[in-house]
Amino acid sequence: MEAIKKSIKYQFIESKKFILGFWSTVIVVDIFFYILNDLSSVNNSINFNIGFSLGNTEGIDSLSIVGVNLMIIFVALLVYNYERNYESFPLSLSFSMTRKDYFLSFLIDNIVISFIFASIQGVLLKIDPSIVKLVGKEPLYDFINFNLKTDNVLFIIFTLFILFLTFTCVFNLLASLNYKFGYKLWVVIIGINIIISTFNIKTFDKILLSIGNTIATRFGIFEIVVILASVVALYSLNYFVTIKTDIKRKTI
Amino acid sequence: MIEIKNLNKAYGSTKVLSNINLKLEENKIYGLLGRNGVGKTTLLNIMSNVIRANSGEALLNGENIHENSKVLENIAIVRESGFGIEDIKVKKILKAAKTLYKNWDEEYMKFLIKEFDLNIKKNYSKLSRGNKTIVGLIIGLASRAPLTLFDEPSLGLDASYRYKFYNLLLQDVEKNPRTVIISTHLIDEVTHLFEEVIILKNQKVYLKEEVESLMGKAYFLSGKLEKIEPIIKGKNIISKEEFGTITIVGVFDCLTKEEKDNLKEKGIEISAIPLQKLFVLLTEKESVEGII
Known part of the structure; x- marks a missing residue:
């Protein structure tokens, strides 16, 4: 128990820096874009939307600055999972952690990170329309998974949490496999891709489509159960990869 | 443990x-x-x-x-x-x-x-x-x-x-x-x-x-081979080098006090083998086995 506590503490120390660094940068950039949009609406000759902008049914472009964060968050989660697998894993094992303790602590860290990111982004999204209106633009409310006007902040945070955890778990597995198998993983992925496109395998397209449909929708009980079951399955697979992985002699 | x-x-x-x-x-x-x-x-x-x-x-x-x-x-x-x-x-x-x-x-x-x-x-x-x-x-x-x-x-x-x-x-x-x-x-x-x-x-x-x-049973004996040979017969020999009439024999075995005294009486010099040298000799032993 003592060992797992130390391992969790170590993961949280690392995450704290990542969370603070990421969100302080993102919020500053968001503020910068609010100012840019404000300036663009004052001067009619350069009136344009800078951010996540969609045309609505009335033909007016609606805007969300904070919506852009979603793309950045997914990239950040990918980088975070790769960095951890290539840094924390060898360091933890070098300093006498078990693979099991490392995995469990990283899993807890994944959940915490997803929750913190969902909470911050959820609150920012809820505030975003008011600021967009203030800078003289039409706010974007509909985000497929939720609606900023009609949904409460808890539902938005919950939906984002499920989304972030799903992506985190996929990125984590990808990073673990990449650490264990190196370039061979990409050879296999490219190989499978070639086979699918050469033989035009429809089943694969159907699977991808159904995954897309499950994620890009307003979550009901069915979607949540399917997604969480997939997350558990992917983490279980990741566990078996992690306990069979040794430290590489040298990485990054 | x-x-x-x-x-x-x-x-x-x-x-x-x-x-x-x-x-x-x-x-x-x-x-x-x-x-x-x-x-x-x-x-x-x-x-x-x-x-x-x-x-x-x-x-x-x-x-x-x-x-x-x-x-x-x-x-x-x-x-x-x-x-x-x-x-x-x-x-x-x-x-x-x-x-x-x-x-x-x-x-x-x-x-x-x-x-x-x-x-x-x-x-x-x-x-x-x-x-x-x-x-x-x-x-x-x-x-x-x-x-x-x-x-x-x-x-x-x-x-x-x-x-x-x-x-x-x-x-x-x-x-x-x-x-x-x-x-x-x-x-x-x-x-x-x-x-x-x-x-x-x-x-x-x-x-x-x-x-x-280990060090107590690793010796170099240097002197004339015909004088060393009878005393170390049956011992574990790990090296042998000849320098003109002098031969240096590495022994990795226990030598009794009598055997040591006997060697000294015959003018044979006994010195300890440093650990590093002993390691080299032991890990290369195949090549020197059966030299005497």
């Missing part, structure tokens, strides 16, 4: 360790010796759960080391190959070690950083080979782990830092008794540290013996 039972390890089709059996006592300093590629690093890595054995087990106080956090918190390994990551600040490595080691001594770490004049703000990849070794030594010493394993702790270090490490290790082990296993090629420099040596050869434990007893 550390016990290794029927341990086997292969990398692909290359067998590295074959049926290793060992028992090590607490609070002793062991030297793990063997020629390049004999499996010293592999054995240390298995003993610290860094890599997995194909079969067999390593036990610490009766409990299996593999994936056992209760046991592993008592083990620290300083690997010659580093920490499996290069692009990282030294400070960050030390912080991770501080968080993860149960008995970590922060004050001692600070003292060691000053002693070795290490710049912890630097990136690990930018350090010289010697300074990379120093990072490992600091972690190994400050971890205060009851079982500390040093794999090639003198790699890239200049003589001054090497002797500083040996002295610090001795001082620290005296104050905070623990079991230390050192794998090294600079045997003569560290002979005084070792209480016992383990020699690996042909994937197996070739020898495990107390240094004192």
